[in-house]
Amino acid sequence: MFLDNNYDIIFAIEFIKFTCLEYEFKCETGIMMQNMTIYEIAKIAGVSASTVSRVLNNSPNVKEATRKLVLECIDKYHYSPSETARGLIKQSSKMVGILLPDARIMHHAESITFIQRELSAMGYCCLVMTTGRDEQERLRCLEILNQRRVDAAVLMGSSFQLDSIKNAIEKYLSQIPIIIANGYLELPNVYGIISDEYNGVLECVRLLFEKGRKKLAFIADYDTPSNQRKIAGFSAGMEKYYREHTPLIIWANGEFHEACRKVSEFMQKSPNIDGLIFAEDQLAAAGLRALRDMQISVPDQVSVIGINNSIITQICNPSLTALDNMSMDMSAAVVNNLIAVLQGRCVVKKMSLYSRIVERETT
């Protein structure tokens, strides 16, 4: 059905191409038409393609009357230049690739919303690709970004901090700037902005210590560099405040209910635990659910802290105390660094962002 229509269009266009007057006619009658080219506009306006191009690009070297005439034609026929063709000659696609494991991760969703808007205002489009946790898929995406000749790429999350990705960047994307949000790779074209989760979690331990909590555990989902930093901060905190050399690290990944079950199992085995730090807000939410199902009162019996300070903290009941790793600052830094590099300005290769605790009802 759609295609049938298209045949008509193609026919109409063939017809149109040789008679200027026909343009008007077809347009008035509202027949759909293929995208026009700069040559067609030029012909209608009675000028050359270069003149139209000059008008399009606001060149000062166009007589005002000519400009006006051309603009009228452009407007009348809804002409807009093909960015594809432009990209070819300009050697710049004006596109930025954004890779992320999963748009459902709330703070990533927030980040792409922000980053995309800022870049859009600068005339860039975003090619968003969700890779999952699969390494091969990530490499494939990097190849695609190369084929699409994106002007830059943003990798969201420390889980992109992999040797295989480093190699792929060297191989495919060594000439465009790459920003890693919350990660870094030692490569001339890679820029990293890292959240100081080490000290953040250290502070979380201190908070729980000061609240008089006796026995803490850290619950992580996946083994990422970011989580390793959190765990390191936890270990340092346990050492410093509790003189404990073998901090309790629990792994609870998977979907919500799966995570619930794992937390539940752990708490059953360790009834003396009275403080939990979760690697992620949503994981903490699953933990809260598990505690509630076990009739463990929060924060009376157990204190809970999440990380990210996403909207989830407020949806939780009791509302979740969380380490704010400043994901908005992170996004802003990503955009600023990206734009700076694209404009050829000098940019810090690797920087760190402070984090801070936002206390709510679970502590």
Added chain:
Amino acid sequence: MFLDNNYDIIFAIEFIKFTCLEYEFKCETGIMMQNMTIYEIAKIAGVSASTVSRVLNNSPNVKEATRKLVLECIDKYHYSPSETARGLIKQSSKMVGILLPDARIMHHAESITFIQRELSAMGYCCLVMTTGRDEQERLRCLEILNQRRVDAAVLMGSSFQLDSIKNAIEKYLSQIPIIIANGYLELPNVYGIISDEYNGVLECVRLLFEKGRKKLAFIADYDTPSNQRKIAGFSAGMEKYYREHTPLIIWANGEFHEACRKVSEFMQKSPNIDGLIFAEDQLAAAGLRALRDMQISVPDQVSVIGINNSIITQICNPSLTALDNMSMDMSAAVVNNLIAVLQGRCVVKKMSLYSRIVERETT
């Protein structure tokens, strides 16, 4: 810093362009290089560009030995053809534009994750643009999609069901298929998949009626066609089960706390309300918070139902009963219809999806 490096590259390339042997040398030493062209690969392989093109496109008309040789060169120099140039000649960008108000809306985040992955498997890339609620911004995005010559577009959410957008589509995007998720526009190239929220909310009213609830209210955030359908279903239900002709509709938009406040105000004024249906899960979560702050027990004193059945329903405490509007089915239908249209198959212009209630603790 980055640019300085680039000058070296450009110099290296200039040098390379005229000596085949140099290619090897530069590559072994690992110097970054500009993307190669099909001509350069052809020269190195000692064949013509068309032969390389044939290999690239798996044409059968290539001698096996030649193919092998060419593939080796391609592999050795990490050559990959420019999709930009391909798009120009093929008149197809292999890109799909995805417009959505805000990636932070959970079920939209889920949808783009799904849609993007499926389309990626079909060789398409997704240009994701978040438009907010601003009409002008949406029109601007449609123009951009036209400039980028996307092969199709997906508009997420009924809020795209606007006359201005209909006009813009006629003007700029009349030749590519456009799928609206949960909305429709009467245009030859627009396809709609709509969630049957009318009957869904009608069922919600029935559920609350059967639970013995006496006085209901519907709380909506924004005035979208989707919410209007929900409200219509609510009104029909109130008529049918409660013989009430003036159903109570409350507007509570804005951020989480703002929504909380508005629900709070309303409940203060109407203490006899014992059943609330919210237009969205997150809004319901804000409602639950308000009720809790007012010491109103859920579901003992008031029953609460959300809509969408996102992960939020499980994060809530008590867990949220919700109308599942089958957003995964919706996404699947969007992808399937999109692919069908792109392949020239016949596709239903407008279809409806059933919704169903998932009962949890708030009712």
Added chain:
DNA sequence: TTGTAGGCGTTATCAT
């Protein structure tokens, strides 16, 4: 089986 030439829709360079 392979190569040559022309074109996709722009912009840039050089004339005029």
Added chain:
DNA sequence: ATGATAACGCCTACAA
């Protein structure tokens, strides 16, 4: 101020 012409990197008749 304007126009002709040659790129940009690829694909595809058509010719050999």
